Amino acid sequence: MRKSKDLPARPRRAPEIMPEALGTVEGNVRAVDRALALLDAFREEDGPLPLADLARRSGLHLTTALRLLGTLESHGFVTRLPAGGYVLGATLLLLGERFRRSLRLDDHVRPALERLRGESGESATFFVRDGDRRRCLFRLESPHPVRDFARVGEMQPLGIGGHGRALLALDPPPGERPRLPIISRGERLQDVAAIAAPVLGAEGVVAGSIGLTLPLYRFDAAAERLCTTLVMQEALAVTAALGGDPAPIAALA
Amino acid sequence: MRKSKDLPARPRRAPEIMPEALGTVEGNVRAVDRALALLDAFREEDGPLPLADLARRSGLHLTTALRLLGTLESHGFVTRLPAGGYVLGATLLLLGERFRRSLRLDDHVRPALERLRGESGESATFFVRDGDRRRCLFRLESPHPVRDFARVGEMQPLGIGGHGRALLALDPPPGERPRLPIISRGERLQDVAAIAAPVLGAEGVVAGSIGLTLPLYRFDAAAERLCTTLVMQEALAVTAALGGDPAPIAALA
DNA sequence: GCGGGTCTTTCCGCAGCATGGAAGTGTGTT
DNA sequence: AACACACTTCCATGCTGCGGAAAGACCCGC
Known part of the structure; x- marks a missing residue:
């Protein structure tokens, strides 16, 4: 047993990394990757961002962005304003402080x-x-x-x-x-x-x-x-x- | 066309919400839900958490937690210590400040x-x-x-x-x-x-x-x-x- | 040294889930 | 009115995330 030892050393993952149109990194969970990309889309000084902007910035389909934002919202990572548009959510403050405290x-x-x-x-x-x-x-x-x-x-x-x-x-x-x-x-x-x-x-x-x-x-x-x-x-x-x-x-x- | 209009009003989504063993909310993207649950698993005062603990706290399969943490790490939401174990990542500090600033x-x-x-x-x-x-x-x-x-x-x-x-x-x-x-x-x-x-x-x-x-x-x-x-x-x-x-x-x- | 324990990682086939097209609704502009 | 735009719902498809299994890594105490 432990046949792998006898085999010639092989690369851990498929070496043929394709040119990657989108920024999705090999081995990552796509849905999560995209959700986090949405968070990164909030740049420094902008106020509430409409769905369409966020989708554009992160290169996602409208439907996809909507679904992901819904999930992010239910965890407080973004907040949807009654007036329309999304802003970052308060959970981030909590986790940020928790990080610093750690x-x-x-x-x-x-x-x-x-x-x-x-x-x-x-x-x-x-x-x-x-x-x-x-x-x-x-x-x-x-x-x-x-x-x-x-x-x-x-x-x-x-x-x-x-x-x-x-x-x-x-x-x-x-x-x-x-x-x-x-x-x-x-x-x-x-x-x-x-x-x-x-x-x-x-x-x-x-x-x-x-x-x-x-x-x-x-x-x-x-x-x-x-x-x-x-x-x-x-x-x-x-x-x-x-x-x-x-x-x-x-x-x- | 637009046959749906002729149908009697029906609940927007399947009303039979099953008892939900896990905390996954209806209409959310599961993978993202779980990834965010992993972040929430970092409670106040604990130091680096090993994979197994995080999986247990969030009720995820080991394999699943590993994959999700990999994705979180590649965005700086968690950091994997060389000594082993995960801690929250510095991106959270950035986003937390950005939230407050907004x-x-x-x-x-x-x-x-x-x-x-x-x-x-x-x-x-x-x-x-x-x-x-x-x-x-x-x-x-x-x-x-x-x-x-x-x-x-x-x-x-x-x-x-x-x-x-x-x-x-x-x-x-x-x-x-x-x-x-x-x-x-x-x-x-x-x-x-x-x-x-x-x-x-x-x-x-x-x-x-x-x-x-x-x-x-x-x-x-x-x-x-x-x-x-x-x-x-x-x-x-x-x-x-x-x-x-x-x-x-x-x-x- | 050996064997049992826990934690971690890779591999892979299947099912279920995320996906995005299409069409619907709504609001503002010309 | 007609248009343009932003948002939302619905649904079939096929890809992707899932978790079982097993191997590897490392720790014990005997």
Whole structure:
């Protein structure tokens, strides 16, 4: 028995992946794929979307979109307005919070961000690595009328920008030795400065990156001194709170 | 043609709804229903869940759960940990924020909550009506070590508790005339006080309810005076900011 | 080491389900 | 009125998701 062992190694799945007219990935349940595509069709700023728009955006037949939306609605993933049109549903808020909570960062990160913003008056943000990018997990807006923009949940590139470099700072390319906190001036976004430092978790891996962002014109020598101090202080504090070892961070200060 | 018109009116769908062993609602796409049930299977505090647990909780066959989770994963709705087990995925955070943003309340409600908490030192919360219940949309935690609990996204009953009554205060039962803000002492939760007032949107309908909650033992006469003032002030301010008419609220002060 | 347990994954034939065309209803516009 | 458009219902078809079976992976305790 265990004949499969004797057979020559064979690809796990049919290798002839056809060119795929639609975005349906091999091995996925089509109906679910399409339903999730409908959720993705809600882009940033649009209000209620009519059925026809949603069907068009997701490339689905009207009938199909209607049926899927009905199912999504019965679970609270979308809401159908009496006036007509669909919006995202409240269940997403619940699950989104549940996701964030499952990372167990709220308790320590949120207060740290509040201290940062409180003492600097600038926007405070926390990113985590997500694959080969980074994702904004927490964000407190500066009270200033002029400020940069970023949204919770958003993805940004790794390796560039204050947080983008901070997340990699503890595994630098050979020969380099970054200084913490990372200071970026107009690096990813023009006219925006960022001061960021990595945070270590209990397992010794980088848990995320904490920092401040502000318009470049406000980032004078005094602001730099203040932000540098504050960010390092909180990076060390959060690391300690998470049970991590502050030494690798302090070593690069 | 159109023979159906000549037939006697018949129920739109087969009326013999079978007892439904599973929770699959009539007229829904089964595969999607099940996939969403899997997401719901992630309850509050549990860490990574193995496939078998998820299948059990949602009443699905192992094979089915595996397939659906694969699809969910490819859209970032769940993440499979290298160590084994599934957790909710980051896409939910994005969509959850997008949902909240679609209500267009952030800009005015969040700063108001910050002022409330700043001046009172207690937890500030904003609820909206959701069907015949209410849902916590925003929440800022008090810095006090002793405080009540509530989570963003959570549902609570209408008609009871400070916010539960505030949401109904402008459509009172005949003969009653509630006073604003609503003050609740240990009404829904023992030992918790709540001070809440409704907020009106541009259409003249109740947009939500804003208020403070604190442990009852801290709610003395001085605290009551302060909280009452603050909550009314912010309820009026947010109403004005949303383009609503403050008069109905002020009239009940 | 062996054997029993649980969890995970692949494979595959069948049935039932999701699919999309067609036609119906309804609302607003010319 | 006639049209255009958005939404909804109905239904036959054939494809797709289903779950049984079995193999693999890994953990135990003996």
